[in-house]
Ligand SMILES: [Mg+2]
């Protein structure tokens with residue numbers, strides 16, 4: 369018998385969000401990632417991706433160099449970041465959902481260039497270096513694991529000042545006051561072929577980081593990211609059922 | 619014919635929110651006010667109230683002194699403020715939905731004492747004085763207008779520092795890192811008997827304010843509050859249909 373000519377596509381959003389939404393504020397579903405927008409900071413609360421070796425492998429049809437950073441017109445103009453906000457700010461337009469994670473089509477990679485998926489990041493030593501190193505590391509997990517789920521976002525962490533009190537302090541850039549996060553997080557869940565789950569959780573300061581700093585030194589308990597971000601990651605997974613957290617049996 | 623013994627109560631929430639939700643993040647509906655909770659700052663994004671002379675008039679059955687500040691157990695423990703956070707912080711537990719606006723029952727006023735409705739406020743000169751003056755002023759609007767709709771919330775406004783850059787900076791208190799807002803806003807819509815609408819919009823710094831500072835000096839264009847808060851106020855009202863904004867014909 370003939371196979372049907374049109375194979376029903378999976379529900380991509382349901383796949384990406386399989387293990388739960390970290391929060392429900394201002395959700396945007398793109399073709400290959402999901403984003404929650406923070407209208408107050410003009411950048412995302414979080415973005416969520418599902419990676420497999422298929423999604424990250426080299427594709428001749430896809431050319432990142434052809435992509436342009438674009439304002440996300442789905443955001444109300446009061447809260448929308450613009451390219452002019454980044455001009456002369458000293459910061460890179462840093463991807464949250466990494467461009468290199470979305471190589472199945474030119475449209476997929478182009479969608480990661482919406483400014484809703486961008487945060488002001490230190491260029492040298494961070495976006496172009498250690499943060500990129502973390503992104504590559506996460507991509508390579510698809511060589512070992514069947515499915516990799518990644519949640520990425522900004523943090524605005526408090527610091528103790530000389531008066532002994534804790535303060536949150538961050539720069540805002542451009543006429544739209546786009547917030548410059550103090551840190552960024554990535555929380556990753558890896559799924560083996562037989563359904564075993566492992567979690568890794570990283571927080572990196574938005575600053576120049578030496579290239580020889582091992583990625584493991586940025587691992588933190590997922591709970592501490594959750595408290596700081598106001599989010600709950602992978603809440604459909606009972607954390608006691610995780611095989612490993614940050615490389616350690618639990 | 620007999621009238622029904624049970625008069626259907628109005629849908630209180632629909633009444634309070636008649637002119638639109640400022641945002642949709644973590645909504646809590648109490649009996650006489652509605653709140654959107656910010657899990658990152660451990661205080662509200664905004665609270666919404668509907669006032670009439672009935673709601674604010676003296677009621678012998680209601681005793682504010684019997685109320686206790688209580689953690690809001692509906693908030694996940696990671697993001698919930700506790701009374702201990704305020705202890706020795708130097709800040710008052712300041713109401714967003716004012717206790718004096720909810721005098722129809724003891725239960726109504728008690729619900730304004732949930733810590734989700736509370737922000738750290740400077741006591742002398744602000745919570746106990748000028749902010750209280752603004753709350754009283756809004757209550758008195760019910761003597762003139764049939765319906766008064768009030769949205770109240772915290773702001774975290776940027777300031778230019780000596781390096782010429784803009785920074786958002788705010789203290790966080792207690793083990794739960796409850797944010798101390800730099801400012802608070804109130805956006806008010808007054809409805810006359812014949813359905814005419816007027817809007818007033820206030821921003822006050824969370825600091826000691828001289829008692830002789832006129833309330834009018836804290837009036838700001840509603841748009842500027844919207845941009846700063848990441849919210850849209852009364853978005854079901856076409857702003858061109860407002861009779862007055864901040865006391866001036868539009
Ligand atoms: Mg990058």
Ligand SMILES: [Mg+2]
Pocket residue numbers: 712713745746750
């Ligand atoms: Mg008060």
